[in-house]
Amino acid sequence: MRLLLVEDDRRIAADVERALSAAGYVVETVRNGEDAWFRGDTEDYGAIVLDLGLPGMDGLAVLKRWRANGRAMPVLILTARGSWAERVDGIDAGADDYLAKPFRMEELLARLRSIVRRSVGQASSRIVAGDIELDERQMKVTLRGVPVALSPLEYRLIAFLLRHRGRVVSQQELEENVYGHGEDHESNALEVLVGRVRKKLGAGLIETRRGFGYLISDTTP
Amino acid sequence: MRLLLVEDDRRIAADVERALSAAGYVVETVRNGEDAWFRGDTEDYGAIVLDLGLPGMDGLAVLKRWRANGRAMPVLILTARGSWAERVDGIDAGADDYLAKPFRMEELLARLRSIVRRSVGQASSRIVAGDIELDERQMKVTLRGVPVALSPLEYRLIAFLLRHRGRVVSQQELEENVYGHGEDHESNALEVLVGRVRKKLGAGLIETRRGFGYLISDTTP
DNA sequence: TGATCCACGTCAGCAATTTGTCAGGTTGAT
DNA sequence: ATCAACCTGACAAATTGCTGACGTGGATCA
Structure with missing residues (x-):
């Protein structure tokens, strides 16, 4: 190569x-x-x-x-x-x-x-996982073909998790990549954000690994 | 070839x-x-x-x-x-x-x-997206076949967005390419410009991706 | 030279959206 | 059972983008 x-x-x-x-x-x-x-x-x-x-x-x-x-x-x-x-x-x-x-x-x-x-x-900028699909070029997320409106932070969150699907991503790492800094954990903003994304994309997509972080499992062979 | x-x-x-x-x-x-x-x-x-x-x-x-x-x-x-x-x-x-x-x-x-x-x-210097058509050689834009008079900045804006149709273009990037500089965002000139172009070409053409930028979706595969 | 027009930046106000915070609930491991 | 980790709904504050109105400067033409 x-x-x-x-x-x-x-x-x-x-x-x-x-x-x-x-x-x-x-x-x-x-x-x-x-x-x-x-x-x-x-x-x-x-x-x-x-x-x-x-x-x-x-x-x-x-x-x-x-x-x-x-x-x-x-x-x-x-x-x-x-x-x-x-x-x-x-x-x-x-x-x-x-x-x-x-x-x-x-x-x-x-x-x-x-x-x-x-x-x-x-081969492209599209990631599929279960029911949802991410087009990074268009910054567009669809759920069973239907476009879903996401806010900037919500998009960053789901995009990061999808890019790293198949492995557990710690809250720390997620925060750093969504917010651009690793603030002390004095707030539950990230958890709220996860909740909002779940509400829009379905509860089953983002799994919680209590004590470790979050995970989107890899369903693309 | x-x-x-x-x-x-x-x-x-x-x-x-x-x-x-x-x-x-x-x-x-x-x-x-x-x-x-x-x-x-x-x-x-x-x-x-x-x-x-x-x-x-x-x-x-x-x-x-x-x-x-x-x-x-x-x-x-x-x-x-x-x-x-x-x-x-x-x-x-x-x-x-x-x-x-x-x-x-x-x-x-x-x-x-x-x-x-x-x-x-x-394929050519002509780009079609929805109702509108851009001829880059003639620097001409038509809406449903009818020529539309655009100011220089308006033309640059729509031409850039059309050249990059199908992906989200950030305000920053758009500014750099329309004005030729990446000034700090102290002014909303770009937003006003977008508004003016929308008024001439129809509101549906340029989508806003709140927090990310603008997008003309690609309808010619 | 002055009148006029046009392009374009600025501004203020508005409406919608976004996002952090907080106050309880749930859940799961030990 | 207990406790920390996590979730959820509600709310207020902050942001973001849109719009109409206005002003300025440059070009054009009488």
């Missing part, structure tokens, strides 16, 4: 490139935003590993332009700072996953495998 | 022809403006590579006459210098992309792929 690596730090680039090659990928590397944008827009890659701290065009901007042009390949973001706000920005911009530097090469490979698997399994 | 190459320099023509053939295109070559115009006007090509520095009829003039006759194939312009004025002229004349000499063959191929992909994705 062919990958694009976008990384300006030569040392890191070389390391990652070696690891990816060893793992059997064909890797092409670029070092700045413009090149990245052009390559990503004109070539077909199985996945893209994108550093955010780039010279020239900013990594997020590159990603947004790809998505704006309808390019749907899986993108894994690397960022120096482990800031949650940045993570949310990245996901909103259309990233499929995110990894904070420094990272272990095994983890990079694992996450890469994961997003690639997800993308080949899906 | 069948291509027309318009290039008077025999050496360059031969090089490009070889590269394009190797890439799997069927290439026809002409060396002057008159022939180019005739071929482009009477034959159907998947794309045209057009040198601007031609003997006889000038490349830009050829392009303009094609467009005036309603020919909509993607055209990639080659120009001797990376002159900005020439680029703007080319884009205005209806070119889809441009490339400054000297160039690397890979880049030519990539840009060609890009404009071809764009054109098959869109």
Whole structure:
């Protein structure tokens, strides 16, 4: 599988490139935003590993332009700072996953495998789980074919759970990704939100794992 | 895919022809403006590579006459210098992309792929959505066949939304593309603009996705 | 030069929606 | 049975987007 690596730090680039090659990928590397944008827009890659701290065009901007042009390949973001706000920005911009530097090469490979698997399994920006269907391009959720009106937070919640369907997502993680911060648990806002989504999408969809978090089970083979 | 190459320099023509053939295109070559115009006007090509520095009829003039006759194939312009004025002229004349000499063959191929992909994705410079129709070459919008007078900003707004129909466009993104800057949201100018366009084109066309942005749904698959 | 028109930004008010909070209920593990 | 975790309905506050009215500046034309 062919990958694009976008990384300006030569040392890191070389390391990652070696690891990816060893793992059997064909890797092409670029070092700045413009090149990245052009390559990503004109070539077909199985996945893209994108550093955010780039010279020239900013990594997020590159990603947004790809998505704006309808390019749907899986993108894994690397960022120096482990800031949650940045993570949310990245996901909103259309990233499929995110990894904070420094990272272990095994983890990079694992996450890469994961997003690639997800993308080949899906081939589009639509996720189906049981009765409901999510179209990320249109930000539209349908229940048995009927469109459901969701508020921004409700949408973010269900989108995150669906993207991570098949595993338990902790309240902490959900909060960080829905609200963009990990406030202390002084409020039950998230629980209320879950309740509202359940009311709109049916009670059976989001399961509660008492003490652990929430789960949408994966029903797509 | 069948291509027309318009290039008077025999050496360059031969090089490009070889590269394009190797890439799997069927290439026809002409060396002057008159022939180019005739071929482009009477034959159907998947794309045209057009040198601007031609003997006889000038490349830009050829392009303009094609467009005036309603020919909509993607055209990639080659120009001797990376002159900005020439680029703007080319884009205005209806070119889809441009490339400054000297160039690397890979880049030519990539840009060609890009404009071809764009054109098959869109089939023409006309976009239809519901009752309304946009002709980008003529910068003309009609509602149920009746031309609608739009101001420059109104046109840019509707054109951007139509080009990206089928997905939600955020206010931020819309602002950047309509006004050319991403000012802080201290004004509701964009909302007012949307209102004005709605008044002219009907309220149902542009949907509001509260908290996310605007959307024109894609009704032409 | 002045009259007029048009595009467009600004503003204020409105209506609808969204969202946090709170005060009880339920539930499930031990 | 008990307790923490979780759910739910109600409510008020905050946000968001829409609209009509108005003002300004630039272009056009007499």
